[in-house]
Amino acid sequence: xxxxxxxxxxxxxxxxxxxxxxxxxxxxxxxxxxxxxxxxxxxxxxxxxxxxxxxxxxxxxxxxxxxxxxxxxxxxxxxxxxxxxxxxxxxxxxxxxxxxxxxxxxxxxxxxxxxxxxxxxxxx
Amino acid sequence: xxxxxxxxxxxxxxxxxxxxxxxxxxxxxxxxxxxxxxxxxxxxxxxxxxxxxxxxxxxxxxxxxxxxxxxxxxxxxxxxxxxxxxxxxxxxxxxxxxxxxxxxxxxxxxxxxxxxxxxxxxxxxxxxxxxxxxxxxxxxxxxxxxxxxxxxxxxxxxxxxxxxxxxxxxxxxxxxxxxxxxxxxxxxxxxxxxxxxxxxxxxxxxxxxxxxxxxxxxxxxxxxxxxxxxxxxxxxxxxxxxxxxxxxxxxxxxxxxxxxxxxxxxxxxxxxxxxxxxxxxxxxxxxxxxxxxxxxxxxxxxxxxxxxxxxxxxxxxxxxxxxxxxxxxxxxxxxxxxxxxxxxxxxxxxxxxxxxxxxxxxxxxxxxxxxxxxxxxxxxxxxxxxxxxxxxxxxxxxxxxxxxxxxxxxxxxxxxxxxxxxxxxxxxxxxxxxxxxxxxxxxxxxxxxxxxxxxxxxxxxxxxxxxxxxxxxxxxxxxxxxxxxxxxxxxxxxxxxxxxxxxxxxx
Numbered sequence: 001x002x003x004x005x006x007x008x009x010x011x012x013x014x015x016x017x018x019x020x021x022x023x024x025x026x027x028x029x030x031x032x033x034x035x036x037x038x039x040x041x042x043x044x045x046x047x048x049x050x051x052x053x054x055x056x057x058x059x060x061x062x063x064x065x066x067x068x069x070x071x072x073x074x075x076x077x078x079x080x081x082x083x084x085x086x087x088x089x090x091x092x093x094x095x096x097x098x099x100x101x102x103x104x105x106x107x108x109x110x111x112x113x114x115x116x117x118x119x120x121x122x123x124x
Numbered sequence: 125x126x127x128x129x130x131x132x133x134x135x136x137x138x139x140x141x142x143x144x145x146x147x148x149x150x151x152x153x154x155x156x157x158x159x160x161x162x163x164x165x166x167x168x169x170x171x172x173x174x175x176x177x178x179x180x181x182x183x184x185x186x187x188x189x190x191x192x193x194x195x196x197x198x199x200x201x202x203x204x205x206x207x208x209x210x211x212x213x214x215x216x217x218x219x220x221x222x223x224x225x226x227x228x229x230x231x232x233x234x235x236x237x238x239x240x241x242x243x244x245x246x247x248x249x250x251x252x253x254x255x256x257x258x259x260x261x262x263x264x265x266x267x268x269x270x271x272x273x274x275x276x277x278x279x280x281x282x283x284x285x286x287x288x289x290x291x292x293x294x295x296x297x298x299x300x301x302x303x304x305x306x307x308x309x310x311x312x313x314x315x316x317x318x319x320x321x322x323x324x325x326x327x328x329x330x331x332x333x334x335x336x337x338x339x340x341x342x343x344x345x346x347x348x349x350x351x352x353x354x355x356x357x358x359x360x361x362x363x364x365x366x367x368x369x370x371x372x373x374x375x376x377x378x379x380x381x382x383x384x385x386x387x388x389x390x391x392x393x394x395x396x397x398x399x400x401x402x403x404x405x406x407x408x409x410x411x412x413x414x415x416x417x418x419x420x421x422x423x424x425x426x427x428x429x430x431x432x433x434x435x436x437x438x439x440x441x442x443x444x445x446x447x448x449x450x451x452x453x454x455x456x457x458x459x460x461x462x463x464x465x466x467x468x469x470x471x472x473x474x475x476x477x478x479x480x481x482x483x484x485x486x487x488x489x490x491x492x493x494x495x496x497x498x499x500x501x502x503x504x505x506x507x508x509x510x511x512x513x514x515x516x517x518x519x520x521x522x523x524x525x526x527x528x529x530x531x532x533x534x535x536x537x538x539x540x541x542x543x544x545x546x547x548x549x550x551x552x553x554x555x556x557x558x559x560x561x562x563x564x565x566x567x568x569x570x571x572x573x574x575x576x577x578x579x580x581x582x583x584x585x586x587x588x589x590x591x592x593x594x595x596x597x598x599x600x601x602x603x604x605x606x607x608x609x610x611x612x613x614x615x616x617x618x619x620x621x622x623x624x625x626x627x628x629x630x631x
Contacts, residue, residue: 021398022397088385088390090385109390113397115404
């Protein structure tokens with residue numbers, strides 16, 4: 001399913017091989033993609049409120065993905081972006097509950113290929 | 125009354141009753157015999173035969189009555205003993221009101237038994253009191269409660285646990301400690317044993333204990349002993365055994381596995397992504413032989429992902445952290461999707477999967493992610509253990525006689541030796557005859573059993589060496605599930621993770 005080019009995606013991921021794979025697949029599918037490898041910069045970028053979808057890794061330098069969610073807690077309703085956690089880390093129940101409350105999706109990266117990621121993003 | 129007196133009283137009661145019944149029997153026979161002889165023309169011989177028959181019948185009736193009279197007190201006395209025993213629970217005390225004969229005797233005996241039980245407890249307490257051992261000498265926290273759950277005795281270790289400066293005497297235990305037991309609370313257990321027992325004991329493992337006035341949370345095994353109306357006033361004695369080091373070690377082990385899994389998954393993510401790009405964009409440029417190599421590499425990376433998931437799943441299952449989110453699903457649809465996802469892996473190995481699903485199957489209660497792991501493991505095994513000469517793998521889905529949805533994965537492969545079958549679902553179980561040339565961790569079936577059992581289903585195997593193997597499991601239809609978990613209604617869970625139903629409002 002083709003998406004309009006105006007849909008903007010922010011990929012906050014510090015592993016360049018993975019961010020390149022995702023960026024390549026999403027761009028081919030018609031999305032505009034920005035990649036940030038730093039948690040603090042990623043939080044600032046989300047707060048500009050100019051993205052439609054955010055792919056957020058958990059284990060990123062400077063500020064963890066889960067901490068970004070906590071920082072956004074109060075202003076969450078003012079941010080239009082759908083936030084999808086993309087991680088390979090298994091969560092304890094407490095963290096998982098916190099993520100489910102704040103995020104719009106949760107993906108285990110090793111379980112999906114770039115094509116499957118596009119299919120998931122297309123649902124948002 | 126002394127024992128000898130009670131025995132004599134018992135003998136007298138039963139003797140008296142037998143005499144009365146016998147006299148009654150004889151008088152009745154004389155009366156009937158006389159009436160027949162003097163007022164009828166029946167021959168004396170026949171009268172005699174009739175009387176003997178009547179005596180036989182009445183004797184049977186009286187024997188039954190006497191037997192009831194003797195047995196009933198025995199039953200009541202047995203109940204009393206069981207009620208007093210700490211090893212039996214939920215045995216109600218004897219109800220003497222149901223006795224018509226020997227009530228006083230049984231009452232006396234019952235009272236003696238209760239007095240004996242109480243005296244035994246009191247003598248034990250006296251022995252402890254008279255010894256040089258004091259509970260302050262014991263390093264484990266010890267707490268004594270009265271029948272209302274109020275602290276009556278404690279040692280320094282327990283005082284440290286309460287984290288209060290003041291004396292905790294005469295305070296309710298639950299105002300001092302927040303204790304989370306595996307299945308119920310201390311208060312609930314106390315109420316249960318007070319209603320049904322004179323002596324009781326219980327042990328709870330890995331209980332979460334936190335002082336109400338403090339922050340530190342620790343883990344203990346708790347042993348409690350209850351004695352009804354103990355002369356000391358202390359009906360409950362509790363001993364707490366710290367388990368923090370054990371719990372932390374277990375948690376550390378799981379944490380290490382989760383970390384290792386995370387590290388392995390990162391290069392695996394890159395491998396799978398790059399392989400997909402090559403398959404999508406470079407496959408047509410390759411020779412058929414090279415295409416096969418690429419497809420096999422892709423299939424192998426999926427298998428590797430499966431092994432990693434198994435290892436993590438087993439670690440979680442062993443720590444009781446296997447979380448299931450049951451939801452109503454069409455099993456036919458789920459099976460079809462799973463098989464579609466595995467077809468390429470099967471085709472790469474030269475195998476073919478045929479699926480037969482009965483019509484009209486009820487929806488099932490499943491955690492889709494974990495059940496997918498089960499099906500993936502079973503189908504992967506069938507692929508691995510089927511030779512090139514027997515490429516067909518069948519999947520049959522039917523409703524069994526008990527109304528459970530039964531799924532069978534059937535191969536015509538190597539089969540399993542009889543000696544291996546009993547241990548098949550154990551951890552690290554592998555058939556050593558082919559383990560040298562067929563890879564595997566020995567964890568897959570162990571995990572399948574844990575997941576299926578957690579779904580209230582059963583898993584079984586039927587195999588003949590050299591002819592093939594059938595592994596089947598059952599799933600509960602959704603309408604048989606007592607309480608469905610609707611806490612995550614707006615979350616769509618998939619193998620890859622979950623997404624919120626985006627038509628719902630975000631919280």
